[in-house]
Amino acid sequence: MMPSGAGMLNLTIGRLRLWWRRDLFVRLYVGIVALVLLSTMGYTVYAVANVRTTLHDELESRARNLSDVLVLALARPLFDINSQAVDSVVRAVGATPDVVALRVRTSDQRIMALSGDVVVLDTDSDAVVKQLPITFTQGGRVYPVGDVGIALSQDSTRAEMRQRMTQTLFTSWSLAALIMLALFVVGRRLDRPFADIRRALDQLAAGEVDITLTDTGRDDQIGRLSRAVLRFRDVLAKLQETERALRDLNVGLEQRVQASTQDLRETVDLLSESRSKLQAVVDTALDAVIRTDPQGRVLDWNPMASRLFGWTIVEALDQNLIDMVVPASEREARQGALLRLSQEEGSAGALRKEVTAQNRQGREFPVEWSVSRVVLPGTSAVELCFFVRDLTERKRAEEDTRAALRRQAELLELRSRFVAMASHEFRTPLTAILSSVELMRHYADRLGPGEQEQLLVGVEHGVQRMTHLLDRVLVVGKADAQRLEFAPKPLDLAEVCRDVLKEARTQHDNSTCEVLTHFDPEPGLGRWDEHLLRHILGNLVGNAFKYSPQGGKIRFGYRMDDTQVVFTVADQGIGIPEEDLEHLFESFHRSKNVGDIPGTGLGLSIVRSSVELHGGHIEVDSTQGEGTCFTVTLPLQN
């Protein structure tokens, strides 16, 4: 099927483009032709303009010369008003082919001679017109004798210009055609050796080195190029040999490269694994590991740091570490220390200290703050690496240890006091018992029944005293072991108080102290453990008798309201030194000013335990040498 017109055009354009792209000579030829054509056109335009200007100038010059001649020729005839001479001149000049009009006028504008169409002298036309006045000098006088007007036709100028233009065009375009023809011929001649060279290069490109070139003997560029191609062929042949050698070498080299690559890959894997492990170590570290720049901006933040401070890594990155984790009062000092550390000379610096940190919620806690200055390898950049360890548990353990040590010391002290107490409190009744037993053994036959009974009573008292002492020790032990029984029930507090007072008087029957009582008459609605309550009140009232001088006054009573009952036991005894008040309720502790007054140091310890079991509290107000007042407050236990 024949292609359409547009198809033919596209096919032709495509072929021209291919021709243009593939043939350097085509581009060179088209370029030179275009240049020649442009030059020719430019020269033609210039030549035409030049011819026109030249011919116009020539015509002007002729008109000027002719008019000058006329002025000279007509001066005298006009002066003489010699019309015959003027006519002769006008006829002679008017016969000139270019002169289309000639007019001579006298000084009074009278036409003296005419030739041709004088209308062109006074109207616009394309003729070259000259109008000149004529004067004549005689006897030193200058006479204006008339004027001459002459018009020259441009017809001959145009004809000459056309002729010259034709010559110019013919010459220049003939030269252009000759140049193009020469270019075509030279191009055709040049193409053949280049085609040989191209064919040879194609063979070389295909790896064939057996090529022939016919123009190698020339001295011009083609010859040099041909010889260069031959040299290239030689080089290519050598290169092929070298390539074969290289290929052989390359095989071995590839094997070595593969082996090296495998080693490198394994090294990279190891390095990657090492980095992963290191990252895992950092991520799972029990310490917060944080990297910052020298100004303290966070660059890395491990999970422990998130747990410790409460900021996620996303929140922490690029924030100022000091602002985040250091209490406001310490930030300035800590920032200064970091600045000094980051500016230290040398490859590394570090500081480690225990400081107080704060978490996101503002809770402060102790940490061990280790900072090291890291100079990154290969650069002068500096980073700071923080290891922050939470010391809360350690501090707590240390505190527990110290408490245990204190407890141990207290136990040792307690044991010492117990030994001292036991050696004193048990020795006395044991000595009395032992003495009674010795008297009974050696002098039983000499003692009457009453004396034997008295000795037995003494033994009994000693045993009772020791039993009482052991009971109290057991109570203290139970209290310490949290095993004291607490069985509250409604009680008649006044009756209990009177029993306690009566028992105390019995125990201290030698005392002459006056007891002032105030028992609230209202029946109490509370519930108390009677056994423990008797411990509380018995000890306090017994101590009041024990440490009061003879004749002293003791106040004992209680007040009750809807929620609690407040017992008061006050004496005018020896009082308690201030330094003993702190340890007053500890087991086996006795004030330093008790002197020989017997006691176990367990009473007030039992009192405190009993009060605490009731959910109440005990207060003491004492002045050494003036007396002591105990106030016990117990809830009603409803």
Added chain:
Amino acid sequence: MEPLLPAFTLTAARSGPTPGGNAADDRKRMHVDRYVLVRTRGSQVEWDGKAMKGLTGPVGAQLGYSVVGNLKALGLPVDDGSQTARELLFKLMQGRLSAAALGGSDAMVLMSSPEFAERLEVLPVPLVEKPYFLMLSHKLMREQGELGMRFWAAMEQVRNGEPYRRLERAAYEAAVRP
């Protein structure tokens, strides 16, 4: 008016034969002609028959005319550029001449025209006045002297005849007719 035949004054004829020999017989003349001096009206130029006064420039005369020699002989500046009498008068009117020397008949014809008469005037005393003869060759007079004498006698006879006088008057009238 131009002469029909070449005519020469006595001076010119001295190179040739003249009727009556060296003392030319005026009766045999063709005509008597004179040169007059024309000036612009109001001009100071004067001619008393011997001397010319009041000249402010050259005296014009027609090229080749004998009066040129007369004027130069008087030591006057002469401009003999004009070929015709008419042009000479125009030249005088243009102020390029102080005065103009014209043939008497030319002056008579031209001055009859108002074109010139209004601006020019002819002085009464002629510059030159002399007879003009038919000039014959020496050979003719040597070989046929009688024939030559007959020409000159006929000239006298015709000039004095009535027909010639009529022709002369008609020619004058034709010349002065506008």
